[in-house]
Amino acid sequence: MGRSVGRSRLTSTGQLAIAAFIVALTLIAPRLGSFGRDVDAPIAAPLWGWLAVVGSEAESYDSLSSMTMTADAVVIGHIADLRSGRRFGSETDGWVYYPQATLRIERILAGSLPTAHTQEVVLEFATVQPPDIDALHRRLVGMGGMYFLRNKGVSAAMAGQPVERQESESGFYRVVCSKGWLLPEGNTVVMPLAWEHSPLEYELSGRTLAEVAAAVQAIAK
């Protein structure tokens, strides 16, 4: 009898412990969304702090298919060179700096490029403080990956810029959005410029660059 009561008390204690644990989880869980799990932790640290600008994007895509179908071209390539580029803004309003990379194209997976741009394109990145070009050069040159490209002439037209501006911008490219550059890392791909988690990140999670390339080609067909 005594043993039975003891078991009962133990069971009650265990029940209470389980209940307390669940209650604790319930209390903590809502906060994990913003504090415990860092929802804005960089998805790929190596370049994020150098080139990503946390801001409201004119173009943003949440699926591989939408990003593929909208890009002017999706290419596999590597950065062959990097140099100081243009800057826009003013002394009063501040500047945005555009380091310019020569992106050597190895394969066009989707879309198309003008004949003059099928071998290499001028790909512009952006920084909100003067860039350390030597440091960026050391980090970026030789880096291969998949690039979802937007011709800046096309972008200027989308932005409502006059024809002259569209023409002057047409020799430059950017990635379509912060998720538009994929780098291989281990057995998966990462988005080095992305600063916010998105459905696209989960869609690509665990897929190799070759697998994503095949998916892009299938989407483009």
Add this chain to the structure above:
Amino acid sequence: MKLISQILALVFVAGLSTPPALATNYGSHDCISIPDSPYSSCISIGNNYNHQWHYTNPRSDIYNSFETIVESEYDDRTQLVVNETYFENADVNVFDSDYGDFNVWGWVWCPNTSWTSGSHPNKACRPQYLRFNLFYASAFNTAFERRYMACHEFGHTLGLRHTDNTSSCMKADVATSDALRTHDIDIINDVYWPY
């Protein structure tokens, strides 16, 4: 069965006692743990309930929308005291210019010359710089779009993050609302007016 009932009852009570604010879309961005991040434009929170702003050389239509929104959405609907001030006194310095095409029409950042305190997710910064990129001229066409952008970016200066809720101006990418939703207001009041 009794155990399950007890647990459900406790969970229900616990759910009621969970503060609604702070649970979502608030807090600074984590730049501190990123190695070699000299250029990152991380979002910070404000330093107190008095959130003053200054707009340098504004384009008139954007300025008007900005002034309207900070007054109607932030000064009137929250416990914040939001007013215009001199550049030197501002918590938020606002600029607009053609900053070129890098796919960003608005951003907030904390220059490395600014005062900061605390750590992520409660890193405060003063002054913060808010910039509107006039390269994307078509994005500023209508008064609604301009109010959305003002509401959205000013929210970032207080630590509001993006949400999927279409009734909030903190929804990213698409201008579905030019107003804060009650949840955003609760967050601001809980954080900046804990009296």
